[in-house]
Amino acid sequence: MFPQSTLLDPPFWMLLGALQVLVFAGAGQWAKHVQLAMNWWKWSLVGGWWFSLLLTIAGAFTLLGENEGNAGWYFLGFVGTGLIVGGAILLKVLFVLNKPAANQS
Amino acid sequence: MSNQVNGEGAAVTSRRNFLKLGGLAAAGTTIGAAAGAGFVLGRDPDANVGWGRTEAGKDMFFNRKPFEVDHAPTLEVVGPIERPEWEDYLFNRFPVIGKAIQDGWDPNNGWETLEDEQVKKYYARHPDRWPEMLQAFVEQNHRAQHREKHRDRFALAWANGRSWLKGLEQSNFPPKPVDHPDIDDFKWVQGEPAELQSPAHASKLIKKMVFTFGASIVGITKLDPAFVFKNMMRMKGGNRNWGEDIPKHWKNIIVFGVPMNWDPMYAAAGYSTSYDGYFRAKTASGLLAAWLGELGYAARPQWPGGDYETVLPPIAIQAGMGESARNGVLITPELGPNIRLAAVITNLDLEPDKPINTHVRAFCEECKICADACPSGSISKASKPDSVVRGFRKFAFNQDSCYRFWSTAPTDSGKGCRVCIAVCPYTRKNNWIHTIVKEMDPRDPTGITRKTLLAMQHNFFYYPEAEAYHPDWTGGNFAGYHEPPEWLRSENYLKVTKTWEYDGNWEGF
Numbered sequence: 001m002f003p004q005s006t007l008l009d010p011p012f013w014m015l016l017g018a019l020q021v022l023v024f025a026g027a028g029q030w031a032k033h034v035q036l037a038m039n040w041w042k043w044s045l046v047g048g049w050w051f052s053l054l055l056t057i058a059g060a061f062t063l064l065g066e067n068e069g070n071a072g073w074y075f076l077g078f079v080g081t082g083l084i085v086g087g088a089i090l091l092k093v094l095f096v097l098n099k100p101a102a103n104q105s
Numbered sequence: 106m107s108n109q110v111n112g113e114g115a116a117v118t119s120r121r122n123f124l125k126l127g128g129l130a131a132a133g134t135t136i137g138a139a140a141g142a143g144f145v146l147g148r149d150p151d152a153n154v155g156w157g158r159t160e161a162g163k164d165m166f167f168n169r170k171p172f173e174v175d176h177a178p179t180l181e182v183v184g185p186i187e188r189p190e191w192e193d194y195l196f197n198r199f200p201v202i203g204k205a206i207q208d209g210w211d212p213n214n215g216w217e218t219l220e221d222e223q224v225k226k227y228y229a230r231h232p233d234r235w236p237e238m239l240q241a242f243v244e245q246n247h248r249a250q251h252r253e254k255h256r257d258r259f260a261l262a263w264a265n266g267r268s269w270l271k272g273l274e275q276s277n278f279p280p281k282p283v284d285h286p287d288i289d290d291f292k293w294v295q296g297e298p299a300e301l302q303s304p305a306h307a308s309k310l311i312k313k314m315v316f317t318f319g320a321s322i323v324g325i326t327k328l329d330p331a332f333v334f335k336n337m338m339r340m341k342g343g344n345r346n347w348g349e350d351i352p353k354h355w356k357n358i359i360v361f362g363v364p365m366n367w368d369p370m371y372a373a374a375g376y377s378t379s380y381d382g383y384f385r386a387k388t389a390s391g392l393l394a395a396w397l398g399e400l401g402y403a404a405r406p407q408w409p410g411g412d413y414e415t416v417l418p419p420i421a422i423q424a425g426m427g428e429s430a431r432n433g434v435l436i437t438p439e440l441g442p443n444i445r446l447a448a449v450i451t452n453l454d455l456e457p458d459k460p461i462n463t464h465v466r467a468f469c470e471e472c473k474i475c476a477d478a479c480p481s482g483s484i485s486k487a488s489k490p491d492s493v494v495r496g497f498r499k500f501a502f503n504q505d506s507c508y509r510f511w512s513t514a515p516t517d518s519g520k521g522c523r524v525c526i527a528v529c530p531y532t533r534k535n536n537w538i539h540t541i542v543k544e545m546d547p548r549d550p551t552g553i554t555r556k557t558l559l560a561m562q563h564n565f566f567y568y569p570e571a572e573a574y575h576p577d578w579t580g581g582n583f584a585g586y587h588e589p590p591e592w593l594r595s596e597n598y599l600k601v602t603k604t605w606e607y608d609g610n611w612e613g614f
Contacts, residue, residue: 026128
């Protein structure tokens, strides 16, 4: 079963890694579009949030895959909700921090 | 010129739009891929420790070196150490009582009227356990009366278990010892002993061979007399009346184990079996004994279900394989308690392993999931170890009431339960989400990882009630910790009408 396939498994992970370039290139364009001044530590926070979200989804579905149905959905519900709330707060912080920088320019 | 500028502007806008939309699409794809990959990794048979990476020694993936200690924390000595007696072993007592009943003895007259002095001695020490053993015989009769009504449901599970049992019982490898150990343990010795470069070289090579012979986890220790039975030695005619001697050539012991097949084990009690683990462990013990003999060394294999002169779990703890759990069995970092042990005693000089401390005791003190799930209430629910067994502090465990449920359970042979093994949070496959926790918890001095994990275990995971594991004739609904795997569901392969519902964890869709 893919991606357990001996042939397809390595290309799958390579493609998933390559997709992340597109994800962050697109995020950069969106940041410009909404006039967010990003720097290295802001990108680190965004990257950390994105990585945590992916791990949470993958973790929940790993539990589902090994027949721990309850645990999978609860994990996704509790940790996922926390991450969505955390992401909204992070976005708000980015916009709040953006104001002085916008005034200076 | 103007057109050229407009054209470049349009291209830039187009590229930006592509990146914006492409980025969104890539993000959505990544989320889907994370879910899909996660699900497949959860299903991944490569996560089944003991099934595929064994020979390379990669089942034993946990680095024990940072956790080595001089004294195992779960083998705490608090009194005079006593060696185990012949009658301490349930499968020595049980046939004696069974034969007495067959010969006309009335068990209602009480254990005091038994003729066998050794069995009487055991129940004189544990009189509270006698009613449990009596009830086990009653339950066996109930089980025999009701079991066939459920054959349609359990046909494939019972066929699986009994196939392994046939292999275990019918094969004569390794052969049961028949002579005095001074003769029998040398029966495969070929000439003078080969000289190894050092005990360290010998231990390294032995471990490689144990993996090659099919075991997943291995450890080596000097044979501690504290865990050698008194009055017990397998020879022609039985294993009794030996005395207290320990053969001089019994110097070191190589102990090793294999997991039971994961998915049936998770579906304990009715769909599970121990015999696959027993068969593999027994075979590995025979192969290692033969290998030692070829090199000129004595070998005394110990194998399940009952071919022992030693108590293997504490020996495995001394050999650094793991630690003692609340339910009294061995917990290893890789397999949890899903391990079946065998061993070989030898006169070969070996470098022993050291015991480890991965803070299992602290985990067991807080967890209690096995005690809450136990269908016979045999496992202590105390917050601290509440019993002293032959000088060692342990959690109390009632082996007779445990056996009573074995005799009740809808398994292939009425000889097992395994619910405490299935529900243990350490009994988790080697996939990334569990292995991260297994690596983090022993390294976390604050205990935050343990407490977080246990909060999730207690609140997120589904555990059927203890009574639900019982068969319907004793008030249960044949629950398992997991629902049975697809290949043990008879309705998927046999011409049967499904009249039952499953109770247990499932994939959640």
